[in-house]
Amino acid sequence: MLSASATSTYPVTQQSTLISRVPANCKPFIRPRFILPIDRRFGAAQAATSPLISTATASKSLYLGLDFGTSGARAAVIDDDGRLVQDVKMGYGDNAAADWAGAWKRGLFELIGALDPAVRTSITSVAFDGTSATALLVDRRDGTPLAPPKLYNEAQAKGVVAAAQAIAPPAHTATAATSTLCKLLTWWDCTGDGGKWRRVASERGLAMPGPSSGATVTATALPPPLLLHQADWLAALLHGEYGSGVTDWNNALKLGYDPELESYPSWLMEQPFAPLLPARVVAPGAPVATLERRVAEETGLPLDCLVCGGTTDSIAAFVAAGVTEAGQAVTSLGSTLAVKLLSTTRVDDAAYGVYSHRLGDVWLVGGASNSGGAVLRRFFTDQQLRELTPRVDSDRPTGLNYYPLPSPGERFPVADPDLQPRMAPRPDDDAVFFQGLLEGISQIEAAAYSRLAAMGASPLKEVVTAGGGAVNPKWTAIRRRLLGVPVRAAEQGEACYGAALLARQGARQANRQTALTASAQ
């Protein structure tokens, strides 16, 4: 269940990089302005065992990244030089689907508890990443979920999508069937099973806004429920500031937030459910709040440990991979296939599941398919994948032309909730079947980058791979042939490492703010 690994080692590369500015008006890139120094120093590679831990904790500045992905949760602790001091991984357990929120909460405190005490007490800041558009409806007084969370890939009913299309601009990413906005509308509009939350809310003395109750939020002094994303809710378990709710640019994108305006658009704010939206939206890595005292006492984290703005898992993997030039891209080959291309122009179109995330002042354009490693796991264990890989002949395509999906429905590069999986006929030889699946997922990836190019995103120059599939050299060869650009595994592809870099960025930002305040007095 829980494996506290002392840790892996990381390559010795020193690179400190500035990312060029992307003009907010989406015109072709004409004027480089350095805006966001993401300090990408990797420290000296050392066997991260107790000697490193003792050295790192002596520095008293450690940063914790927490990744809550599809199949499990991971923690990474880094020092000021970006050296990995400790990492811990865990699965959610076989019964997680019966109570996802409970599994995530248990996982959070188990991961923290599994850290070396000398490490835990030296953690200066923490940041989370979670699966995008995974939403919870909670009691804003204490964060108690009022209904089961709606996960990242749960497509909402066509009627709800139509309701989203009626209020959002054409082709807006918030109108995708799996968007957070559609999940909020499902809770808000429906009265059947999905409306059970209303009874729970009423029993807890919350306002009962929404069509079926007839009441409006302003008509009562009671607090309305609060919508949070998975990463927001986990962070609030540490800082305890539910109240008006805190989220980040990346998690809020599929709710309808405009990262260019740095605000919710008027078409969203004028909706009757607007009071349910998390009011504070911060940049990924921005300082949010320090730990709640009770949490510090129970976990052994320092009372002044700073919780920072989070992000989504594929963006955390992008940050970890350290790409910085327009045209470079990160493909996350995890349970799902997610692509992020660093582009000088923003492109968005829900019809293709394409949207643009903002990181600092650059655009990460792409999307996430339902295909990916989860399909492989339907048929093979990771061990079987390792055993079959030597028999994959990447130079001889199988011609099987699969479209591998775990179930009907696709988000990107086509947004079609009814798209059927295509994984037949199944050859007798498992190695050929496995190769057909790899080719099918690779063809989806290639189609995804072609779609981005057709929409005017920066031309693809290189793909860096993160996630569990990055380890497979035959898969990399198939992808390189289809993509026609260099493809390599990320030196650091774990999303939790990217989240730890965001935590480090937030601690430094807070220190700068403190120094400026002190010098002004």
Ligand SMILES: Nc1ncnc2c1ncn2[C@@H]1O[C@H](COP(=O)(O)OP(=O)(O)O)[C@@H](O)[C@H]1O
């Ligand atoms: N040797 C391999 N070849 C191809 N895919 C692999 C290999 N080992 C693991 N995987 C895939 O990697 C996926 C897990 O990657 P990971 O990044 O941990 O996923 P996530 O964080 O989305 O849960 C699994 O679905 C598995 O199928």
Ligand SMILES: O=C(CO)[C@H](O)[C@H](O)COP(=O)(O)O
């Ligand atoms: O599929 C996912 C599950 O791992 C990703 O979380 C998500 O869909 C990627 O979305 P984004 O591009 O907003 O990070």
